[in-house]
Every structure is written in structure tokens, then in C-alpha cells.
Amino acid sequence: MVASYKVTLWAALIASVFNGFFGLLLAWVLVRYDFPGRRILDALVDLPFALPTAVAGITLATLYAQNGWYGDILESLGLKVAYTPWGIVLAMAFTSIPFVVRTVQPVLEELSPEEEEAGMTLGASDWSVFRRVIFPALWPALMTGIALSFTRSLGEFGAVIFIAGNMPYVSEITSLMIFVSLQEFDFPAASAIASVVLMASLVLLFAINIWQARYLRRLHGRS
Amino acid sequence: MSILIENISKHFGHFQALSPLSLDIHEGEMIGLLGPSGSGKTTLLRIIAGLEGADTGRIQFGDRDVTNLHVRDRRVGFVFQNYALFRHMTVADNVAFGLEVLPRKERPTPTEIKNRVMHLLEMVQLEHLASRFPSQLSGGQKQRIALARALATQPEVLLLDEPFGALDAKVRKELRRWLRGLHDELGFTSVFVTHDQEEALELSDRVVVMSNGHIEQIDQPGALYASPNSRFVFDFLGNANVFDGKVENGKWQNLQANIVLPNGAEQKDGQLYIRSHEFFVSREPTVQANLPLRVIAINPIGAEVRLELTPIDWHSNDVWEIDLPHKAFDKNGFEKGQTLYVTPKAGYFFAHDAQQPVLLNWDQ
Numbered sequence: 001m002v003a004s005y006k007v008t009l010w011a012a013l014i015a016s017v018f019n020g021f022f023g024l025l026l027a028w029v030l031v032r033y034d035f036p037g038r039r040i041l042d043a044l045v046d047l048p049f050a051l052p053t054a055v056a057g058i059t060l061a062t063l064y065a066q067n068g069w070y071g072d073i074l075e076s077l078g079l080k081v082a083y084t085p086w087g088i089v090l091a092m093a094f095t096s097i098p099f100v101v102r103t104v105q106p107v108l109e110e111l112s113p114e115e116e117e118a119g120m121t122l123g124a125s126d127w128s129v130f131r132r133v134i135f136p137a138l139w140p141a142l143m144t145g146i147a148l149s150f151t152r153s154l155g156e157f158g159a160v161i162f163i164a165g166n167m168p169y170v171s172e173i174t175s176l177m178i179f180v181s182l183q184e185f186d187f188p189a190a191s192a193i194a195s196v197v198l199m200a201s202l203v204l205l206f207a208i209n210i211w212q213a214r215y216l217r218r219l220h221g222r223s
Numbered sequence: 224m225s226i227l228i229e230n231i232s233k234h235f236g237h238f239q240a241l242s243p244l245s246l247d248i249h250e251g252e253m254i255g256l257l258g259p260s261g262s263g264k265t266t267l268l269r270i271i272a273g274l275e276g277a278d279t280g281r282i283q284f285g286d287r288d289v290t291n292l293h294v295r296d297r298r299v300g301f302v303f304q305n306y307a308l309f310r311h312m313t314v315a316d317n318v319a320f321g322l323e324v325l326p327r328k329e330r331p332t333p334t335e336i337k338n339r340v341m342h343l344l345e346m347v348q349l350e351h352l353a354s355r356f357p358s359q360l361s362g363g364q365k366q367r368i369a370l371a372r373a374l375a376t377q378p379e380v381l382l383l384d385e386p387f388g389a390l391d392a393k394v395r396k397e398l399r400r401w402l403r404g405l406h407d408e409l410g411f412t413s414v415f416v417t418h419d420q421e422e423a424l425e426l427s428d429r430v431v432v433m434s435n436g437h438i439e440q441i442d443q444p445g446a447l448y449a450s451p452n453s454r455f456v457f458d459f460l461g462n463a464n465v466f467d468g469k470v471e472n473g474k475w476q477n478l479q480a481n482i483v484l485p486n487g488a489e490q491k492d493g494q495l496y497i498r499s500h501e502f503f504v505s506r507e508p509t510v511q512a513n514l515p516l517r518v519i520a521i522n523p524i525g526a527e528v529r530l531e532l533t534p535i536d537w538h539s540n541d542v543w544e545i546d547l548p549h550k551a552f553d554k555n556g557f558e559k560g561q562t563l564y565v566t567p568k569a570g571y572f573f574a575h576d577a578q579q580p581v582l583l584n585w586d587q
Contacts, residue, residue, distance in 0.1 A: 114307035117274055120294045121301040122321035123376060132320070136311040218356055219310045 001177065005196070008174040011085060012153035015092035020146045022093075023100025024138070030101070031108045045102070048095045053158030060091055061163040083165030088173060091160045092153035099152060100145035107141040137219075140212045147208040151201040224285045224379035224412055225250045226271065231280035233266055240266045242437045243279060250285075253406050253413045255427035257420060259459065263436040264416045265384055271414060272382050273297045284380060300373030300381040300411075304388055306365045308357040314368050315340050315353040321376040343371040346405070363394040370402070374409070381406075383415035387422065399426055420460050424448065432456050451580070454494075454573055462499040463571075464543045466514075468492065480537035482512045482567065485585045489574065496580070497570040499529070500546045504555065505564050511585055512566040516543060518559050528552040535562060 030042050048056060064071040064082040071082055081087050111134065119129040157175040164171040174197055181190035226248040233241040241263045248254050256264040269275040271282060273294035281290045289297050308317050318340045322331060331339065344350040347367040357365060366386065373381060386402070387395040403426055406413055417423050423430045424444040432439040432447070432455075440447060440456050451457040466482060468475025469492045475482045482495065503509070516532035519542070523529075527546040534543070545565060547555075557563060571580040 112305070112307065114303045114305060115309060117294070118301070118303060118307040118309075118372075119320070119324075121272060121274070121297075121299060122324060122372070123295045123298065124320070124324040125295070128324045132324070133309055136309075218358070220358055 001193070003169040004172050004174045004177050007085060007088065007171060008154060011088040011092055011173070012150050012156075015089045015096065015153045016146045016150035018089070018093050019097045019100045019149045020142060023097050023145060023149075024104055024142060026097075027101045027104040027108055031105060045098055049098050053095055053156065054162065056095060057091055057159035057162030060094060060159065061087070064090065064163065082163055083167075083171070085164075085171050087163035087165065088160050088171060091163050092156050095156055095159045096149035096152040099148040100142070103141045103145035103148070104138055107138055111137055140215050144208060144212060147204055151204055154197055154201060226380065226412060226414070227281075227283040228267075228271070229281045229283075231267070231270055231277045231282065233263075233270060233275065233278050239436055241270075241277075242435075244436075244438050245280075246431065246438065246441070248412060248414065250412055251410050252428045253403070253426060254415070255423035255430045256414065256416045256433060257418070257423040257430050257459070258433035258439075259418060261435075262433040264431075264433050266436075267433070268382050268384055268414060268416050271380075272299050272301050274301070298376065298378050298380075300376070300378035302366075302369050302373050302381070302383040302386055304385040306357075306369040308365055308369060308372070310357050313354050313356060314349070314360070315344070317357070317368060318343050318372045318375055320372060325376075339375065343375055346374075347371045362390050363398060366390065366398060367401075370405075374411075379411055381411045381413045383413065385416055385418070387419075388417075395422075402426070424460075432459060434459070450582070451571070453578060454496075454580075457496050457571060457580070462544060462546075463496045464499065464545075465539065465541065466495040466497065466570075467538070468495060477539075478537040480512075480514050480534065482514065483510070483585075485583050488572065488581070488583055491574040491576075493572055493574040493577070495567070495570045495572050495583075497567045499544045500527070501568045501570065502545050503566040503568065504530075504545065504547060504551070504557075505566065506555070508564045509566045512564070514565045515562055516565060518557055518561050518563065521557065521559060523549070530557065532563075532565075 026045065030038065030045075061082050062068050064074070064087065066072070066075050066080075066082070068082070074081055081090055115133050115137075116129055119133045124132065155175055157173075157179065160173055161176055164173065164176075166172050166176055174193060178190045178193050178197075181187075181193065226246075228244070228246040228248075230243040230245055231241060232239075232243040244267075256267060258264045266275060270277045273289070273292060277290070281288065283289065284297070309320065312320070319336050322336045322339060325331075330336075341350060341353070344353055347370060349364060349367055349371075352360065352364065352368075357368070360368065387398055390398065399422060415426070424447070427444060429441060429443055430447050431441050434455050440452050447456070448460060451460055457463055466475065466477060466480075468477050468482060470476075470484070470490050471481075473484050475484065475495065484490070508515070514537075515535040517535055518530055519533055520531035521528060522531070524546075526548065528549055530545045530547065532543040532545060543565075555563075567585060569582070569584045572583050573580050
């Protein structure tokens with residue numbers, strides 16, 4: 001039981017942090033660069049939301065299985081993804097990346113170019129401008145995106161069970177434990193596990209909201 | 224530091240924002256770029272700063288060719304129209320920014336930075352706001368912080384894009400005077416963009432009037448006002464009434480209205496530009512002019528009363544504006560809807576085939 005919490009928490013954490021980086025990068029590319037296929041890529045970002053998660057899970061499992069397209073390549077590098085905890089991370093990251101992209105994108109679009117230009121006229125390098133001017137403006141949105149991605153990952157079920165292999169103590173996630181308990185008509189156990197997940201998600205969301213409200217108040221003044 | 228601009232041009236897509244133009248700015252000068260929106264004044268300013276690249280031409284700061292130098296290496300102070308303060312930083316951090324990002328070798332120590340920031344804040348008289356955030360400041364305060372931030376690295380060139388555009392009239396006037404004082408005290412070279420003729424005339428050593436991507440005229444404010452060299456400059460410097468006349472029997476005639484040609488005027492058709500305060504007003508036509516107008520509005524503005532008038536039985540594209548001292552206004556007691564006659568004292572005549580105006584005087 002505790003092992004499943006651990007696996008779920010760690011996988012969700014890694015997945016959401018990865019999404020933080022990759023989602024920011026994707027949003028940046030979508031907003032700042034104009035290239036052929038940009039609109040298609042923009043639309044594809046929503047795919048994980050549109051796709052039934054089970055379909056995503058099966059597809060990922062097939063692609064990353066030892067004889068799948070990517071699995072094959074990774075296998076030759078000595079990496080195994082499908083049917084390991086990494087598979088869980090992969091499934092979680094895939095299903096929750098739109099949260100990050102879609103929260104960061106509008107903020108990035110509305111960022112006034114003047115602030116960046118002001119940074120440059122004051123002699124700041126590109127990296128300095130990003131770190132000191134752009135990132136602080138994106139930070140609240142990015143944090144929200146990561147938190148949403150994390151809570152979503154905690155509860156992800158469909159996509160994960162197909163790729164995880166569900167080995168007890170290694171790659172068995174909490175939502176599967178709930179499901180199994182329900183199958184065994186052990187309702188009290190299912191409710192107990194579920195309430196832990198629920199509480200964790202709620203606490204996290206509240207914490208993020210309070211922190212964000214404080215940060216935004218500073219940016220926009222008290223009103 | 225002097226700034227030399229040579230044959231700078233710029234286009235965006237098919238739009239020619241700047242036709243090749245040259246400008247020589249002396250060290251310590253304060254230059255106002257004046258023009259309507261779309262005249263290319265902001266583009267020119269951004270090219271000087273390096274925020275925009277020019278298509279052709281060369282820019283030199285002192286002896287240094289900076290044409291291909293990146294913004295961050297040009298070391299200019301730039302003040303943005305909407306201030307562009309960093310919203311997540313305190314006022315003090317905003318001002319310190321330029322010092323904090325210096326390469327480690329050149330960067331002052333933290334205490335030194337702190338002292339410099341406090342000194343700058345004292346200079347803009349806002350030291351009590353050091354720990355506030357930009358969202359807690361008024362427009363005028365933001366503008367002064369933006370200035371302090373731009374001056375923190377002690378640039379020799381200060382560029383300002385519509386620095387007072389978003390402020391109310393009183394604050395604008397106060398800041399204008401303050402900026403001029405700062406300029407004279409610190410001795411940097413400044414270039415600012417404005418569409419407000421009063422601001423340009425009051426603040427600049429020389430005014431550069433721009434339209435459609437080229438320079439119309441460069442002159443000291445007094446000279447510019449006394450001898451505008453084109454219709455555009457005349458129009459833009461404001462408050463001129465235009466009388467379009469054909470010569471008949473020694474008079475410029477426009478339907479029922481006429482003005483007698485003064486001594487020495489050429490017998491040519493053209494447009495007469497008369498400033499709003501260069502008139503006599505009477506209840507009857509005079510020997511010099513027959514210009515009937517109807518009063519449509521009366522606005523007391525400061526030391527004068529501005530009458531808005533429409534022509535009666537003659538044609539003019541615009542409403543006429545005439546400024547009268549309160550005394551003269553009170554004596555006549557004009558009311559809305561009344562008819563009155565005006566007689567020009569002095570005006571500028573643009574013959575149809577001429578680019579340059581001729582100054583005319585009626586009252587000898």
C-alpha cells in the first residue's frame with residue numbers, strides 16, 4: 001500500500017517537473033517562433049486531453065514495448081520504459097502536458113516586449129533577461145501548470161495501467177489499488193485510499209492558489 | 224556624446240517607415256522628434272537605441288561607429304512610453320537592475336549598488352518609495368523611476384519615447400521642467416519623441432519635425448515658430464487658419480469673402496495661413512478684409528478666450544479658431560450664433576506653385 005503511494009508520488013513528481021521544462025519549451029516555441037506546421041503542433045498539444053486515456057496508454061505501451069518503434073531504439077541503448085516505473089512517468093507526463101502548455105502560453109503571449117527591451121537596453125544578456133524579467137512573469141502560471149499536471153498525474157488511471165506492468169511494490173499505482181479494492185468489494189479500503197489521494201490533491205491545489213494570489217497581488221496591486 | 228545619423232532608412236514589409244535621412248546631434252543637446260503618429264519618429268529613436276536595425280546607413284556615437292552594435296552594448300538609457308518597469312521587482316530593484324547585470328568584473332559591490340540606487344532615488348525625489356512595487360505607484364512616479372533606472376548606468380545618451388504621453392497636464396508640465404533641469408545638470412545628450420508641439424518647443428534645444436518617414440525641418444524652437452518652411456510644419460505647429468484665395472482686383476477672393484493684398488505681396492493665387500491670435504475682430508467688415516464668420520463655441524482657456532467659428536458664404540475646410548485676450552472679448556461681448564468679422568494682422572502666404580511661404584504684414 002505505502003509502496004503504491006511512493007511509486008505514484010515519485011512518478012507524478014518526476015512527470016510534472018519534466019512537464020514544467022518541456023511544457024515551457026513547447027509554449028515558448030509556439031508563441032515565439034513562426035514555422036510551417038506551427039498551427040498543427042498547437043492543435044496537437046490538446047491531443048492528450050481529447051484522446052481516451054486508455055487509448056493513449058495502449059499506444060504508448062505499443063510504441064515503447066521492446067519491439068515497438070521507440071522501445072526498440074531505447075532497448076539498444078539499454079533502457080527499458082514499458083512495464084517499468086518509467087512507463088508510469090511517461091504516461092503521466094503525456095496525459096498532463098497540456099496543463100502546462102495551456103497555462104503558460106497565454107501569459108507568454110501577453111508579455112509586453114518592452115520589458116524585455118528595457119532589460120536589454122540596461123545591458124542584460126539574453127539569459128539575464130530570461131531569468132530576471134521573463135521567468136518571474138511566467139512563474140505563477142508555470143507553477144499552476146505544474147501543480148495541475150501533478151494532481152492530474154496522481155489520479156491518472158487509464159493511460160498508466162496499460163504501460164506500467166502493474167507489478168506490486170514496483171509499478172503499481174494508487175488508483176489501481178483503489179480499482180482492485182473495488183473489484184474485491186472492499187469498499188472501506190477503496191474509500192480510505194481514495195480519501196488520501198483526494199486530500200493530497202486538495203491541499204496542494206489550495207496551497208498553490210494561496211501562493212499565487214499573493215504573488216499576483218504584488219504584480220497587479222491591491223484591488 | 225554626439226550622435227551622427229547618416230542616410231538611415233527602414234521599411235517594414237512594403238511600408239517605408241523611414242526614407243534615407245541624416246541628422247547631426249551635438250554633445251549635450253536635447254533634441255525633440257516631433258511628428259504625427261506614423262511619421263517614423265519612434266522608429267528613428269529605436270534605431271538610435273539599437274532596438275531596431277536600419278536597412279541602410281550608419282550611426283555613430285562620438286567617434287564610435289555603433290551601426291552594428293547590439294542594444295546592450297550601446298549603453299544608452301531608454302525610457303519607454305509605458306515605462307516598462309519590471310512589475311515583480313521593487314522600485315529599488317528596478318533601479319538597481321542595470322548595475323546588477325553588469326559583468327562581475329565591472330559590477331559594484333552590493334553596498335555600493337545600494338548607495339547608488341538610493342542616490343538615484345533621491346535625485347528623482349522618490350527615496351521613500353524604494354520598497355514599493357510598480358503597481359503601487361502613480362503614472363508620474365513610474366515615469367521618474369523609469370528615468371532613474373535608465374540613468375543608473377550613467378549613459379551618455381538618453382532616449383525617451385513619448386515620455387509624458389500618458390500623464391495628466393499638470394504632472395506633465397512639472398516633469399518636463401524637472402527633466403530639463405536634470406539634463407542641464409548631468410549633461411547627457413537626449414533625444415525624445417513627442418507628438419505634442421508645445422512639449423517639443425518648450426523642452427528642446429532643436430526640434431526635428433518629421434512626416435511620412437522624412438525630416439521636414441530642423442530648427443531651434445523660436446526659429447521654427449517664426450519661419451516654418453512648409454505647409455506641413457505650419458499645420459503641425461498648430462492653430463493656423465487657412466484662407467484659400469484667388470487674386471481679383473488686388474484682393475484674395477473666396478466666394479463672398481476677401482482679403483486685401485498687403486504691400487509687396489505677389490499677385491498669385493494661394494493659401495494664406497494665419498495664426499489664431501493674429502486677428503482683429505469687429506462687428507463690421509474693415510477696409511482690409513471682409514471675412515464674415517459665425518460663432519459656434521466660446522472656450523475660455525487660460526489667459527485667452529478661444530472662439531470657434533464657421534465661415535458664412537465662403538469656403539474653408541476647417542473650423543476657424545481665434546484667440547482673444549479676455550479684455551477684448553469682454554469689450555465686444557460675443558455670444559454663440561452671432562456673426563462677426565475678422566481682419567488678419569499678419570500671415571504666411573503659400574503660393575500654389577511655391578514650397579516656401581512668404582511672411583506678410585498688414586498693419587504698418
